[in-house]
Amino acid sequence: MQSCSIHHCVLFFLTLTFTTVPALAFTSVTVKLHQSATLPCNSRCSGFVKWTMFHNPDYILAQCDQTACRSEKGYEVSHDQYLQGKPHLTITAVDYSKRALYTCQCDGVEVCDVRLVIDTLMSSVQLNPGEALVMDLPVPEPVEVIYKPIDSAGLYGEQICTVTQRSLQCKTEYTRRASLSYPNITLRDVNMSDSGSYTIRDRKNDEVIHIYTLIVKVVQPESEGKLVSHWVHGVIVGILLLILMIVGAGFVLKNWHVKRLKKEKADLEETIKLNESVTEGDNHRQRANSDAEAAQLIKQMLKVDTLIQQYKTESVRTSQSWTSLNDIPVVELLKRKKAELDEILQGREISEQDTIGQWWSLKRPELDAIIEHWKKYDAEPDQIIQVEQCSSAQELCNQ
Numbered sequence: 001m002q003s004c005s006i007h008h009c010v011l012f013f014l015t016l017t018f019t020t021v022p023a024l025a026f027t028s029v030t031v032k033l034h035q036s037a038t039l040p041c042n043s044r045c046s047g048f049v050k051w052t053m054f055h056n057p058d059y060i061l062a063q064c065d066q067t068a069c070r071s072e073k074g075y076e077v078s079h080d081q082y083l084q085g086k087p088h089l090t091i092t093a094v095d096y097s098k099r100a101l102y103t104c105q106c107d108g109v110e111v112c113d114v115r116l117v118i119d120t121l122m123s124s125v126q127l128n129p130g131e132a133l134v135m136d137l138p139v140p141e142p143v144e145v146i147y148k149p150i151d152s153a154g155l156y157g158e159q160i161c162t163v164t165q166r167s168l169q170c171k172t173e174y175t176r177r178a179s180l181s182y183p184n185i186t187l188r189d190v191n192m193s194d195s196g197s198y199t200i201r202d203r204k205n206d207e208v209i210h211i212y213t214l215i216v217k218v219v220q221p222e223s224e225g226k227l228v229s230h231w232v233h234g235v236i237v238g239i240l241l242l243i244l245m246i247v248g249a250g251f252v253l254k255n256w257h258v259k260r261l262k263k264e265k266a267d268l269e270e271t272i273k274l275n276e277s278v279t280e281g282d283n284h285r286q287r288a289n290s291d292a293e294a295a296q297l298i299k300q301m302l303k304v305d306t307l308i309q310q311y312k313t314e315s316v317r318t319s320q321s322w323t324s325l326n327d328i329p330v331v332e333l334l335k336r337k338k339a340e341l342d343e344i345l346q347g348r349e350i351s352e353q354d355t356i357g358q359w360w361s362l363k364r365p366e367l368d369a370i371i372e373h374w375k376k377y378d379a380e381p382d383q384i385i386q387v388e389q390c391s392s393a394q395e396l397c398n399q
């Protein structure tokens, strides 16, 4: 009986019924939930007719005699039909509490037995993976939940849960995900392998109450494609942003570089002016004031040092901007400075005490080296570019 098919169960039940109540014509009426049902009884009765449920014979649902019919709420018997020998019982709205075997008696003798059955409810549920299947439990009787996988070839499924006295018991693989919140059985976190049918079967009445057909949506390859395209999209946007940042940074750097070059140029021009005034001063008031002269010399020394530092800066030395940015005559400035200092310090004894003389004896070779080195760059812009290209691609220049 546990896992018999509906047909087998009904057959079994019929056999059982015929065996125990062999004298009665047994009828079964099946209706949909909440609809009205008419339980037929074709039996001419001139006396007292009463309808009861088989299991509760003291509670009269409807009764008729020659004068009139009376009935409980939700039940009706037509007096006209009683008189015609058709005391049918009408149930106005069927619910699960009205499922029963009904008996009609004529003067205390059973004349009709009719079983009321409610159609099995069928639901189709589509869920996304991770969602919950909620199954309604409309009957107070013990039920079982039978699961049959969607791809199962077998006729019967397997019992996965039972509910008795509002308490849920499930197979171990379902205990974590299944719960009962009366009247709902909930199966949480469904996935593709949960697709199939879930049958709620009334064990006491051996009736199938509800069959839920669950389809858990397959994660479409399209959405994987979408994921990939999102990914590709992200990468492209990332690359574009990176390019924008590099271009932006380049622009900022170039601006900064040009500003710096302009500032350096201004500094150099100031130095030239200063040097010119110093030289003039020296010419006019030669050795008029040795302290003032020394101060000027120190100033010169600092300027030369600054110039050399500027020259040493890699960006200045290698930048082509020098020639394109109004041809700053750095080498001219250095040459002039060298000449000036040579003149100023000419014939000066380079003694232990003469710090300026000592400084110049150190600085002069460095200045010479710079001037020599600069000669390469002291050319037309075209030639400079050529020189630089040659350093990176020797074979081109050797042609």
Ligand SMILES: *[C@@H]1O[C@H](CO)[C@@H](O)[C@H](O)[C@H]1NC(C)=O
Pocket: 134, 181, 182, 183, 184
């Ligand atoms: C049972 O499920 C239905 C439908 O999902 C919901 O509306 C209702 O609130 C639930 N009842 C309980 C007691 O969880």
Ligand SMILES: *[C@@H]1O[C@H](CO)[C@@H](O)[C@H](O)[C@H]1NC(C)=O
Pocket: 191, 192, 193, 194
């Ligand atoms: C679905 O869930 C079951 C039980 O939780 C698990 O064994 C199975 O691997 C899952 N399948 C998929 C496709 O996630």
